[in-house]
Amino acid sequence: MNNMNDRVEHINTSLETAILQTIEEMTFEEVEVVDHNTKELLDHGEKYWATLPLKKPYSGELILQLPSKCARKMARQLHANDAENINDEAIHDLIKEMLNTIAGRFLNEIVQLDQDFELGLPESGKGDPPRLGEEVTSILCDVACDHLVATVVGKDFETIDNV
Amino acid sequence: MIESVIIADDSATARMIIKRCLEVAGVEGKFYEAKDGEEALKLAKENEVDLMVTDLNMPNMDGWALLKEIKASSKMHELPVMVISSASNEKIKNDLLEQGALAVVDKPVSPSTVATALKNITDTNQWG
Numbered sequence: 578m579n580n581m582n583d584r585v586e587h588i589n590t591s592l593e594t595a596i597l598q599t600i601e602e603m604t605f606e607e608v609e610v611v612d613h614n615t616k617e618l619l620d621h622g623e624k625y626w627a628t629l630p631l632k633k634p635y636s637g638e639l640i641l642q643l644p645s646k647c648a649r650k651m652a653r654q655l656h657a658n659d660a661e662n663i664n665d666e667a668i669h670d671l672i673k674e675m676l677n678t679i680a681g682r683f684l685n686e687i688v689q690l691d692q693d694f695e696l697g698l699p700e701s702g703k704g705d706p707p708r709l710g711e712e713v714t715s716i717l718c719d720v721a722c723d724h725l726v727a728t729v730v731g732k733d734f735e736t737i738d739n740v
Numbered sequence: 741m742i743e744s745v746i747i748a749d750d751s752a753t754a755r756m757i758i759k760r761c762l763e764v765a766g767v768e769g770k771f772y773e774a775k776d777g778e779e780a781l782k783l784a785k786e787n788e789v790d791l792m793v794t795d796l797n798m799p800n801m802d803g804w805a806l807l808k809e810i811k812a813s814s815k816m817h818e819l820p821v822m823v824i825s826s827a828s829n830e831k832i833k834n835d836l837l838e839q840g841a842l843a844v845v846d847k848p849v850s851p852s853t854v855a856t857a858l859k860n861i862t863d864t865n866q867w868g
Binding site for chain 1: 757
């Protein structure tokens with residue numbers, strides 16, 4: 578790829594694909610991309626976040642933010658018969674696993690087929706996510722229950738050459 | 741016939757989904773759950789199991805190290821290993837198969853992808 582705009586577009590497309598496939602396959606919720614470069618959720622109510630380090634070949638972080646009511650709805654759908662047992666721990670676990678899967682699919686899209694890649698372990702919390710570095714791109718998505726925001730931060734992405 | 745399975749994944753959500761997919765794919769019997777490779781290895785040493793299903797990215801002992809330990813063990817080296825991970829492209833899948841995994845499945849899993857992987861494993865193994 579020749580310039581940073583092409584690379585950011587490639588990152589956006591790859592991240593969109595990873596989000597759509599992961600959430601639709603995991604939770605059966607329909608997802609639609611609403612906007613790029615929206616770092617915060619539109620509704621500033623209670624929210625969950627998860628972060629996950631990208632270690633190899635690009636170093637950075639992926640961040641996922643989800644309104645509480647949306648996270649709870651997804652957890653209830655996933656747990657089906659066990660829905661009454663959904664607690665905070667189950668929601669944190671779900672959002673971390675969702676981000677872990679998104680991250681793997683995202684790297685699959687942007688890393689060459691013959692290249693190794695490595696992810697770190699996810700962390701999660703409530704409220705505003707930590708500021709982790711220089712933002713590359715953010716995507717606001719509409720899911721059936723509300724919105725979610727996925728953000729990529731890092732400095733190595735100018736070297737992406739997987740067209 | 742697969743009658744006992746260890747599912748190693750640090751996410752309880754992932755373990756639940758994998759267990760559900762295995763059940764839909766026809767696996768009946770005992771399921772042991774481990775949240776990292778160390779726990780999975782301990783369970784494999786203490787119990788007679790027919791299949792190890794493991795994630796790659798886990799704390800303490802990851803899926804790579806778990807696979808290596810199983811294949812290096814004189815008692816467990818024939819235990820079939822299925823890797824289920826989001827962190828795998830063609831190179832990583834080939835590396836895992838070379839190191840002894842019998843199937844590599846992408847997350848998020850579905851009953852059909854798990855069933856296909858199980859068929860590949862049962863086709864290459866005979867359970868008494």
